[in-house]
Amino acid sequence: MNRLRKPFIAGNWKMNKTVAEAVELVNDLKQQLGACKGVDVVVCPPFTALTAVSAAISGSVLGLGAQNMHWEKAGAFTGEISPQMLRELYCHHVIIGHSERRTLFGETDEIVNRKLRAALANHLRPIMCIGETLQERQENQTEQVLQRQLTEGLREMGAADLQQITVAYEPVWAIGTGLTATPDVAQAAHLFIRGVLKEIGDDKTAQTMRIQYGGSMKPENAAELLAQPDIDGGLIGGAALDADSFTAIIKAAMPREK
Ligand code: PEP
Secondary structure (H helix, E strand, C coil): CCCCCCCEEEEECCCCCCHHHHHHHHHHHHHHHCCCCCCEEEEECCHHHHHHHHHHHCCCCEEEEECCCCCCCCCCCCCCCCHHHHHHCCCCEEEECCHHHHHHCCCCHHHHHHHHHHHHHCCCEEEEEECCCHHHHHCCCHHHHHHHHHHHHCCCCCHHHHCCCEEEECCHHHCCCCCCCCHHHHHHHHHHHHHHHHHHCCHHHHHHCCEEECCCCCHHHHHHHHCCCCCCEEEECHHHHCHHHHHHHHHHHCCCCC
16 A cells, blocks of 8 residues: 555445345444544445445445446436436445456446446546456466556546546456455556556556455455555455455555554
8 A cells, every 4th residue: 555545445245235234234334434544435235225325324434336337317228327326326436347247248448438437427436447367367468458458448538537536456367256366466467557547647647546456355365465555445345245354354454553
């Protein structure tokens, strides 16, 4: 972690938790976290629980995010949710381009770009997910893949846009598998990503943008990952579904007093 950038931990609940379970989880989190200084924390429940979670976290340190959205404002898009609909529920963040959306639902870099631009136009702060598959890593394609996902996904965006975006580096082979990138491997990817962000924007923008690590981050490995200079937080899947483990990760991200 770098003191220029406030650590940012987000929980991606995926297709988990009924409304009642979601409220129970955020109530437990609120109790365990208390005032929680020095870390930004966001929970991203399924669409069905956004309203109830929004009410339950009001006045707490927790922020609200969605896991996906469409880029259009309204229309014949059965099953989709617009950025305006998310804002109405006091959502301030949205995950865009998660690998599950890319692989299971066919999201391309072009779609990711459209969604990012629509999110920004509606004052939603995107968490843009990027990452290579196991095969791409084994074929030494990691940097090329990250470069392409960033360049295409962030097309036509200026420094002011980039500053609203958090990038989540999520090696696909580490998501939900229990395999975590070693701190060195993750740090190398984050440093590379920051270099690409510098090319796309400028040095100041690249130094202020937060890059989260995602992929089987849990209480046992969080501190070591978060100690890396270019890892500014985490996007947490499985471990965000349990108040004790999510709290432990957030505590690992809290800046230490010198
Ligand atoms: C994720 O889905 O964004 C994720 C990182 O999942 P997990 O922590 O379960 O690997």
